Amino acid sequence: MKSLSILLTAALFCLKVSKGSETPQQVFMGNSTTSASNCFPALDFPVPKAPGRPPAQWWCSPSDTNGFLGFTYETDGCQSASTLLADFTRMRNDYKARYVRLYGWCDDQGTYLNNVIQAAYSAGLGVYFTIWFGFDGGNAWIRRRDLIIGIVRKNPFAPYVVRSIDVGSEPLYDWALQPPQAVADQIKFVRSQVGPFGIQVSISEMQYGYSVQGPSQMVLDAEDVVHAHELAFFDKDAKTGADAGPSLISSTKWFVSKTNNTRKIIFTQTGWPTNTKVWKGNSPKAVASLESTKAFAKLLDDSCETFKGITPLGGVGWFWHIWSDSMLEGWGVLDQSGKPKWTFAPRTSC
Numbered sequence: 001m002k003s004l005s006i007l008l009t010a011a012l013f014c015l016k017v018s019k020g021s022e023t024p025q026q027v028f029m030g031n032s033t034t035s036a037s038n039c040f041p042a043l044d045f046p047v048p049k050a051p052g053r054p055p056a057q058w059w060c061s062p063s064d065t066n067g068f069l070g071f072t073y074e075t076d077g078c079q080s081a082s083t084l085l086a087d088f089t090r091m092r093n094d095y096k097a098r099y100v101r102l103y104g105w106c107d108d109q110g111t112y113l114n115n116v117i118q119a120a121y122s123a124g125l126g127v128y129f130t131i132w133f134g135f136d137g138g139n140a141w142i143r144r145r146d147l148i149i150g151i152v153r154k155n156p157f158a159p160y161v162v163r164s165i166d167v168g169s170e171p172l173y174d175w176a177l178q179p180p181q182a183v184a185d186q187i188k189f190v191r192s193q194v195g196p197f198g199i200q201v202s203i204s205e206m207q208y209g210y211s212v213q214g215p216s217q218m219v220l221d222a223e224d225v226v227h228a229h230e231l232a233f234f235d236k237d238a239k240t241g242a243d244a245g246p247s248l249i250s251s252t253k254w255f256v257s258k259t260n261n262t263r264k265i266i267f268t269q270t271g272w273p274t275n276t277k278v279w280k281g282n283s284p285k286a287v288a289s290l291e292s293t294k295a296f297a298k299l300l301d302d303s304c305e306t307f308k309g310i311t312p313l314g315g316v317g318w319f320w321h322i323w324s325d326s327m328l329e330g331w332g333v334l335d336q337s338g339k340p341k342w343t344f345a346p347r348t349s350c
């Protein structure tokens with residue numbers, strides 16, 4: 001059933017492409033390999049005008065993926081199609097991003113998310129979608145969930161761009177859905193809708209989130225992949241970014257053990273602030289400064305081999321939280337005017 005749907009999707013897609021195009025398309029149906037570079041979104045993969053192969057033969061394998069993946073990108077600003085393309089292209093060209101993770105919500109009928117898919121494909125980025133709950137309860141998330149599912153079904157590029165869908169960013173910690181079984185049930189429901197397109201489903205959550213509502217193992221069990229928040233700045237004993245190693249290792253090991261060493265571990269939110277204008281730390285010794293931020297970025301780079309040694313499936317991939325200070329003051333790689341705060345040149349493999 002699963003492979004049938006994928007084939008069907010691919011076939012429909014080819015039909016659509018060949019109908020709509022004037023020039024002959026390169027079609028790789030049937031027999032392509034996914035070696036480290038002949039796959040999306042490898043840094044040296046020349047993205048064709050149309051995918052021309054089934055999604056199962058399109059994506060780079062998680063086992064070949066580690067190091068810096070890309071940035072979290074806040075979507076409340078409903079950026080225009082041209083801004084999306086400019087930002088995504090800059091992420092790829094200047095920082096070697098391979099993915100972009102959406103955070104927040106642009107409340108329209110789907111134009112924005114379709115523009116994201118188009119811009120990401122053009123820039124060569126995969127996308128991590130987030131079903132956004134917001135912070136004030138309500139049922140808007142159901143409409144958002146169904147909008148995303150509808151886009152995955154209707155937009156022929158979606159299975160080639162959308163790598164994963166998170167049922168919320170910290171939904172356990174925020175009590176967005178209660179009890180934890182309800183979160184697990186939603187993961188399963190969304191997967192029943194998008195799994196046939198090869199899209200992974202999880203939640204984006206910190207270790208602590210899995211204890212606030214009581215036992216939440218069923219949520220971890222339901223996830224295709226672990227999407228962990230590693231914000232060591234908020235630890236009770238936080239000092240500088242350079243000192244955060246033990247915190248990252250301990251939390252990573254916790255996720256590995258709770259998923260029996262069987263799930264890929266991605267840090268969907270990690271970073272360190274250069275100031276405390278939005279949030280103070282929970283430790284009086286936590287240092288928010290450019291030096292501390294740079295040290296944390298270096299720690300992530302230096303830990304690549306260590307992470308690879310303690311996690312399954314090729315090690316940890318991580319997203320820097322966040323793209324720009326205009327999205328979250330203090331946490332961006334770019335300042336409020338869009339200039340880099342430091343030379344951020346993270347490692348993309350180890």
Ligand SMILES: *[C@@H]1O[C@H](CO)[C@@H](O)[C@H](O)[C@H]1NC(C)=O
Nearest residue numbers: 028029030031032033034057
């Ligand atoms: C697919 O690749 C395999 C291994 O390289 C090769 O043996 C086979 O003939 C190919 N099949 C087609 C249809 O090209």
Ligand SMILES: *[C@@H]1O[C@H](CO)[C@@H](O)[C@H](O)[C@H]1NC(C)=O
Nearest residue numbers: 220221222258259260262263
């Ligand atoms: C891990 O193993 C425990 C004990 O057998 C089991 O209850 C749990 O469902 C497993 N979880 C995963 C993600 O494999």
